[in-house]
Amino acid sequence: MERSHLYLPTLSYATMGHVYAPYNGSSSPATTLPLSSSSKPEQIEELVSQQLHHLKMHYADEEQRYVDQMLLENPIVVERRAPPPLKSEIVVDQGSNSGSGSGSDRSDVKEAKDAQRQRAESCRKSRYNNKIKKAKLRFRHKFVSGQLKKSAVMLDTMRDVIAQAERQLLDRGFPASALERMRTTFGLEMEH
Amino acid sequence: MENYSHKKFTGALKRKRSTDGESDDDVVFVMEQQQPVHRTPEQQPQAKRRFFRPWLDEPAEKEVQPEPPRKIVTTTPPPKDTAYHANMVRNHHKRRHRSPQEQLRRDRNTLASLRHRRSQQQQQQIIEQEYLSSRIQHEAQLQQQIRLSLYYVRFLQQSMASMEPLTPTQPKPVLPPRQTTTQHP
Numbered sequence: 001m002e003r004s005h006l007y008l009p010t011l012s013y014a015t016m017g018h019v020y021a022p023y024n025g026s027s028s029p030a031t032t033l034p035l036s037s038s039s040k041p042e043q044i045e046e047l048v049s050q051q052l053h054h055l056k057m058h059y060a061d062e063e064q065r066y067v068d069q070m071l072l073e074n075p076i077v078v079e080r081r082a083p084p085p086l087k088s089e090i091v092v093d094q095g096s097n098s099g100s101g102s103g104s105d106r107s108d109v110k111e112a113k114d115a116q117r118q119r120a121e122s123c124r125k126s127r128y129n130n131k132i133k134k135a136k137l138r139f140r141h142k143f144v145s146g147q148l149k150k151s152a153v154m155l156d157t158m159r160d161v162i163a164q165a166e167r168q169l170l171d172r173g174f175p176a177s178a179l180e181r182m183r184t185t186f187g188l189e190m191e192h
Numbered sequence: 193m194e195n196y197s198h199k200k201f202t203g204a205l206k207r208k209r210s211t212d213g214e215s216d217d218d219v220v221f222v223m224e225q226q227q228p229v230h231r232t233p234e235q236q237p238q239a240k241r242r243f244f245r246p247w248l249d250e251p252a253e254k255e256v257q258p259e260p261p262r263k264i265v266t267t268t269p270p271p272k273d274t275a276y277h278a279n280m281v282r283n284h285h286k287r288r289h290r291s292p293q294e295q296l297r298r299d300r301n302t303l304a305s306l307r308h309r310r311s312q313q314q315q316q317q318i319i320e321q322e323y324l325s326s327r328i329q330h331e332a333q334l335q336q337q338i339r340l341s342l343y344y345v346r347f348l349q350q351s352m353a354s355m356e357p358l359t360p361t362q363p364k365p366v367l368p369p370r371q372t373t374t375q376h377p
Contacts, residue, residue, distance in 0.1 A: 138319065140323055159340065174351065188336075
């Protein structure tokens with residue numbers, strides 16, 4: 001097949017080739033279907049939406065993996081002012097409370113202590129979770145910004161390659177109107 | 193940020209505080225003075241200025257009066273969890289009696305921390321907005337890439353394969369289909 005005149009730069013999405021071009025059939029002229037039957041706008045839109053969904057899932061997984069990795073590398077720590085309450089202390093408190101039955105004062109104090117301990121733990125947990133949420137948002141934002149830059153570069157490369165191919169077709173006498181028609185079929189904006 | 197309001201400084205609490213009376217101590221005096229912005233290290237700090245007050249150097253902070261702010265335009269607070277957790281309610285013992293200077297200091301600290309928290313929340317919201325818009329942009333770019341690759345593989349490649357190749361020396365020939373040409377890579 002004649003592709004030697006077309007310069008194809010090394011694309012960084014090589015590993016995603018099966019997603020971007022999942023066409024298993026050969027592309028030789030003898031075996032391809034007639035262009036009209038396989039390039040109907042509805043079929044193309046269907047294919048585009050399928051591929052887009054596939055890619056979105058892929059990038060969502062990548063994002064989650066990235067966030068988890070960053071959290072592992074940058075663990076969130078929330079300091080404690082006092083040492084954590086030992087389980088034995090809590091058990092002793094509960095035991096003495098049930099055993100003594102001395103009066104409402106002691107039980108009130110115990111309840112207040114328990115409430116205070118519980119409140120401190122809840123507060124600490126809440127602070128920790130909020131820190132994690134903030135960090136996750138930061139990492140997700142960083143990931144998506146990076147992906148946006150990469151895909152912008154990729155788009156420019158693809159447009160250059162396609163412009164080169166179109167120029168060659170036009171040089172060989174291919175009608176420009178046919179090119180425009182096909183671009184519309186595939187949902188692309190007109191060439192500049 | 194100057195229009196930020198908090199319930200501590202509005203309503204009944206504000207009225208109560210304003211009736212406590214102003215003191216003519218050095219804090220009020222210092223607040224109303226015109227402070228020089230730059231001082232040489234050799235100069236002694238003003239005798240009556242006991243506390244570190246960087247906001248005095250900033251024109252934006254001049255509106256902070258000794259008493260709690262009176263005219264505060266209410267703005268919509270950022271959305272937050274409004275669930276009531278009974279266990280988190282603290283039981284304050286008798287209201288602490290603070291001197292006016294201490295109360296003023298507490299009020300300033302409260303306001304500053306509230307402002308800081310508000311600005312942190314706004315920053316988080318900005319990051320979130322940027323993240324969402326970047327994601328939308330990225331998805332649009334992905335769609336464009338899919339269309340371009342479809343167009344290239346399904347149409348351009350096949351069209352080029354079905355047409356006669358160009359010779360390198362003739363960039364724009366009009367070759368009849370039956371003529372054979374030699375290729376020079």
